[in-house]
Amino acid sequence: MPTVYRPWMGYIAALIAGCLTTLTFAPFHLWWLGPVAVALVYVGIHDLTPGQAALRGWCYGFALFASGTSWIYVSIHDYGYTGVPLAVFLTALFAVTLALFYAAPFWLYRRFTGPRLACLSFAGLWIASEVARTYLFTGFPWLLLGSAHVDSPLAPLAPLGGVFLLSLVTVLTGTLGADLLLRRRWWALAPLVVLWGLPLLLPAQWTQPRGEPRQVALLQGNLPQLMKWSAEGQRNAVNTYARLTREVPDGTDLIVWPETALPMFESQARPYLERVQTTLPPDAALLTGIVERDAGGYYNAVIGLGNTRGSYRKEHLVPFGEYMPLESLLRGIIAFFDLPMSSFSAGERDQAPIHAAGLTIGTAICYEIIYPDLVASRARRADVLLTVSNDTWFGRSIGPLQHIQMARLRALENGRYVLRGTSNGVTAIIDPQGRVTTRAPQFETTLVSGDVSAMQGETPFTRTGSWPAWLLAGLMLLPGLRRPGPRRDTAR
Structure with missing residues (x-):
């Protein structure tokens, strides 16, 4: 993928993307910003080392949780009998820690996948990070990307595959859209049409x-x-x-x-x-x-x-x-x-x-x-x-x-x-x-x-739960996997 930003520009873009993601959820409901945010952190990632990619993912996660879970401060300060400096510190620590759930998959992405069908492997690892956040250390599935789409045209996918399917389609829209617009990969238009056309074919009510x-x-x-x-x-x-x-x-x-x-x-x-x-x-x-x-x-x-x-x-x-x-x-x-x-x-x-x-x-x-x-x-x-x-x-x-x-x-x-x-x-x-x-x-x-x-x-989701969406995300990783070896590319 051609260089679009220098690394420091990518970190700023990731911070902006995290804040934009918060705007996709209530009370703002700007769900269409979800793919835009994904595209901002995806573009130029192949010019980064694994460490730089991890930092970009961490910047995205920190901005997302600092803006999207700012209510943590209210709980700690207003009702937790904690002074302002300590409440600010604990809220920031919360965002800093949760941001690691994005740093890790971004590092894995650059370490173990290549440019072959990168739009798929990036989406697969994104969903893996949301699944990990849902279950590790008792879990915190707040601000999952798909949660913004209860009122979007993608909403009919929820009874089919749940929130993780909605997240997967959102990430794919961002990566495919970036490949289409910036790399002129016109074939990306076909899966985009399928992804956004499928909800029109699904039943309005399953029960x-x-x-x-x-x-x-x-x-x-x-x-x-x-x-x-x-x-x-x-x-x-x-x-x-x-x-x-x-x-x-x-x-x-x-x-x-x-x-x-x-x-x-x-x-x-x-x-x-x-x-x-x-x-x-x-x-x-x-x-x-x-x-x-x-x-x-x-x-x-x-x-x-x-x-x-x-x-x-x-x-x-x-x-x-x-x-x-x-x-x-x-x-x-x-x-x-x-x-x-x-x-x-x-x-x-x-x-x-x-x-x-x-x-x-x-x-x-x-x-x-x-x-x-x-x-x-x-x-x-x-x-x-x-x-x-x-x-x-x-x-x-x-x-x-x-x-x-x-x-x-x-x-x-x-x-x-x-x-x-x-x-x-x-x-x-x-x-x-x-x-x-x-x-x-x-x-x-x-x-x-x-x-x-x-x-x-x-609904299909009630019967099966989330595992079909997890399996689909896992399969998307396979085409892009490569054996790690000496790096020949350098970050620009």
Whole structure:
């Protein structure tokens, strides 16, 4: 590939590309910038040594996470009792570390692949980096490139292959487009037409409603996080959710309270919950997030009242927020490492779905909704998906809007309604095509109601999960692989 920039220009381009990628996600929704960002880091990469390529990848990753996960600062500073300098340092450290997930594949790309069909091998390694980020060290699949496409023309690919297929097509669009425009490789036009034409041929809906719709009400208490666990905060929570429950429209079948709606243990909350249960309409169900405690530890859970059967304990916990890695070393160093309720235990794998108001519900608490294969495993045994969250930790940042965008993609991938109940937004009902049918305003004490249907059938993604997209990405690496040997080219 001809030289387009000097290495230092490529590093600047990579920083710009990382910021552009953030603009593809909510609340900006400029999804078409995704291929542009990929092209910026791809062009000229064959003029670099493996080390220079790694630095370019790191620059991209640092800019992406520094801009796209800036809400980390809000969690650490505003709610983690941490001063500004230390909060800035920890946020920067977070971005610096996650950027290594792009440095490594860029190094591998220059070390083990050549210019033969480079557009394919670059895309394959990009997806490998997203998969690694999803699973290594408990995983962080936030800002996966494909998550931006829930509203783009590529959206019909989500039920076929999930977020990783969307990422793969986005990267291929960038690499093929760069080859077409800069190297005049006209053959690249044909696969571009296929990639963007395929969604037009796919079914609009892979699943079908079963039975009569159910009326659902989602309650949003909007309680201050910093006083939530105080005695006054507990009283406010009890009074707020009891009042909102009394205001639920007649005929409601299912009521949802958000994650840890009542900031107390389930055993402490039981008298209040029993009083609320007496006010429920006949055959109605109420699901609430709550903290359970038993001999095995503390659990972030969802339990039910009324016409319900079963409960759920969160399986995939948030590092630092719900459990402390290297606890013996980190506890007590700074206040952020001593957050309340940061000693949870994980629930068992393969828990049975909750049955409530005639619906079979697959549950994902807060952070779990961003894991595509975890949610698909729940959707295989459920006809509706539920996620409850406490997005108060994100404040007024872009975090809650990115969070609901990923919840919308889970609905689209699995052809299921998603009920999203949150403490202060974004509380919403999402239909099986990923569209928000009704939502509550952020930062208001309110409720929203609407109809949902049990969905029968499975999308291809629900049946298989992500492995077909992973396999396709792996096959794309093969044509470009070469045996490493003495380098004859030098960076220019």
